[in-house]
Amino acid sequence: MRNVLTIARKELRLYFVSPVAYAIATTVYLILGAIFFINVYFGLRGETIPPDGRIVINPLITILLFATPAITMRLLTDEQRMGTIELILTAPVRDWELVVGKWLGSFGFMFLLLAVTWVYPLIIHQMTEPGIDQGVLVSAYTGLIFMTSAMLAIGVFISTLFRSSVAAFFTTLAVFLGLWIVEGFGSGSGVGSEILRNLSFVSHYYDTLFLGMFDIGDLFYYLSLTALALFLGTQVIEARRWR
């Protein structure tokens, strides 16, 4: 467990000197800021500002679809391409500790990134009367963080499969889009549709947490996805040794 923290700490530190991470953070804040400004501006000219955090969270999720693959794309691809993984795997570090440590580092970074976006709902809260529903906001943000955790874990898993970060980025993005639209195929009735709906990233968030319905089952879905992806990542690293 200490190794996990050591690895996570190192990855987190590297994000703060990485131009990619700064580019992502800048993009996130710029887009969010622009959207927020437009909303508030038009809101002030007559239309009412929706009294919740939705005007922030909606665009945020779209941005996350692209930002998380960019955050995870180099985590294990670089180690494999540069061969640095050889020194980690010959140190007394278990394979899972490496994978989980990488994920935790990226999670730490995204957590900080998301935490800063709280300012926007807070501003709305100040500007509106009687303010926004804090319960909905907390529920939506909690869900967002769990969803991010699952997305990062999938990104880490896919980064174990490649040596090229570009390949890892696009594969991760494709998987996310797949998880996004899978619900559309499950619109009918029957077991198959049911399963598809349950697989979907969207239904576990927008139908419940996003609306303030705090459901442990949904959190469990994202947690299971996180665990599964990290488990698969570990299997790939282990298989690499046996090649």
Next chain:
Amino acid sequence: MIEVKGLTKYYGRHMAIQDLTFDAQRGEILGFLGPNAAGKTTTLRILAGYMPPSQGTARIAGFDVLEQSLEVRKRIGYLPETVPLYPEMSVWEYLDYMGSLRRVEDLEERISEVLEEVQLEERAESYIGNLSKGLKQRVGLAQALLHEPEVLILDEPTIGLDPAQIIEVRHLIQKLGKDRTVLLSTHILSEAQQVCDRVLIINKGQLVAEDTPENLQAQISGADQLVVRASTETEALRDLISLIPEVTEVMPGEVEGEVFVMSVPGKDIRPEVARKIVEAGFDLLELRLAGLSLEDIFLQLTKENTHLKEGG
């Protein structure tokens, strides 16, 4: 300290090493000598716990590299051939990271010590990406020494270093080898000769010879070979030396006044050669045993394979 039995490794269908058996004691520096693609890196990677063997067993400090990999990895320091490092970290940060993973006690103090040992104190804050190849090599070495491992596994530790550095690193290895086991690979014969207590020669994945460097050289050369240079013409020198009964062949050397002398084994003809030259009124400029190149040794080894194994 290291016991290897019947070690075999396939990459797909390609057999990289075949049935290697050897051991090494504490305080011994064992050299792994072989040409490209001989299987040196493959063997060292298995011993370092990076990948499992296809067949056979290897034990380090009594622990099996496959079954007790973690215990083995705690006890080894490993310098991979490519010296993989993180370019975006500083030397200190990197050693701090590796040291934390290896649970080194009094880490800061230890990092300072190791940096001094590999003479990198002044570059502690430099980014690894900005270091020269030789300096990176030293960072790799520092990383391998950090936790004071019982067994050091060094894959071509002097490659890419300047001559002064090579000598320093060899001294360092010799010093370290006094109380721990060092396994190093190289394709430089003179390096193996200087540094190692014992040398394994491997070729195409197979062990072809195992002995002390001195014995190997003596067995392999078969005939004594000398390089002689004197203040005269090559032709004259050649005629003069040919008079010595033990001499079997005299060939012109690389420069004027230099010859290459082959003689029957077992008798040192150097005093006789020196006397002849001085008596003839020339100045003796150089007289030394000819070092064999690794290529020569391999040529001989493939011819005299069985004979050598008995000898070793």
